[in-house]
Amino acid sequence: MKRSSLLLAGGLGTRLNGREKALMMYQESTLLERSLEVLDDVSDEVIVSLRDEDQLQQFSEYLDDRKIVTDTIRNAGPLAGMLAGFERASGEYVFTVACDMPFLNGELIDVMFGMIGEHDALIPISEYGMKEPLHAIYRRDVMLKAIELSLAEGNRSILAPVSSLDNVLYLDSEAIRSIDKDLKSFVNINTPSDVVNMDSWHSDDL
Ligand SMILES: Nc1nc2c(ncn2[C@@H]2O[C@H](COP(=O)(O)OP(=O)(O)OP(=O)(O)O)[C@@H](O)[C@H]2O)c(=O)[nH]1
Incomplete structure (x- = not known):
């Protein structure tokens, strides 16, 4: 099975005054380099x-000859990025x-690819039962x-298309903790406070 990954980096970062989060x-x-x-x-x-x-201009020095997609629907949030990315992806499954x-933990992503089987989606559950549709x-x-x-119906929530899938596998947090x-x-x-907290983590903690 060919494994595709899609890194969504087109957000406006409004809660960070428009800062480009991928370039933090x-x-x-x-963060862009770390994720890639x-x-x-x-x-x-x-x-x-x-x-x-x-x-794209602003990011060009970090991207070399990478596969890039830009939104065909503007200002519609992560689903617009997924639409363009999924149209371009050549793998049967896309880690988004x-x-x-x-x-990010490569071992966890690798295990997730190994578990997907014939499911329509594999979605981790993190703390407090929270679904993680953007991982x-x-x-x-x-x-x-x-x-x-979903987009045709004007519903931009990432959970809207997920809720229409028949066959979703959820990965519970206890299983994830054995890796992460x-x-x-x-x-x-x-x-801004998330940024301060990020800087206080040391690589030894990871
Ligand atoms: N391609 C694309 N990606 C997006 C868009 N909106 C959000 N994303 C990405 O989706 C992920 C989740 O985005 P959010 O945290 O909800 O939004 P954000 O724009 O990054 O931040 P806020 O504006 O503060 O909500 C991030 O990786 C964003 O870069 C969009 O319109 N197009």
């Missing part, structure tokens, strides 16, 4: 989703992840149709 630094690398390093290791194909040509997760694997063709339908004991994979950076 952690330990001398951008992990994804390159566990995937046959990596696609980066950006919102538009202006953002936000660019604001600094502590999940989707069957490309089925999810693409579900995204198109503190569930750091799901830490994501949305606000």
Whole structure:
């Protein structure tokens, strides 16, 4: 099975005053570089989703000749990035992840690819029973149709297409802890205080 990964990086970062989250630094690398390093290791194909040509210009020095998609529907959130990315992806399954997760764990993603089987999606559950649809694997063709339908109905929530899938496997947090004991994979950076907290983590903790 060919493994595709899609890194969603087209958000506006409004809670961080428009800061480009993918270009934030952690330990001398951008979050973009950190994520791509992990994804390159566990995937046959990596696609980066950006919102538009202006953002592409801004990111060009980090992207070399990578596969890039830009949104065909503007300002519609992560589902727009998934739409463009899933149209481009050539794998049957696509690991889809936000660019604001600094502590991705390649072993966990590898295990997830190994578990997907014939399911339509594999979605981890983190603390407090929270679903993690932006750190999940989707069957490309089925999810693409579900995204198109949700967007056509004007529903931009990522959980809208997920709820229409028949055959979703959820990965519970206790199973995940055997690989990622503190569930750091799901830490994501949305606000100025998240940035401060990120800087206070040491690599030994990871
Ligand atoms: N391609 C694309 N990606 C998006 C879009 N909106 C959000 N994303 C990505 O989806 C992931 C989750 O985004 P959010 O945290 O919900 O939104 P954000 O724009 O990054 O931040 P806020 O504006 O503060 O909500 C991030 O990796 C974003 O880069 C979009 O319109 N297009």
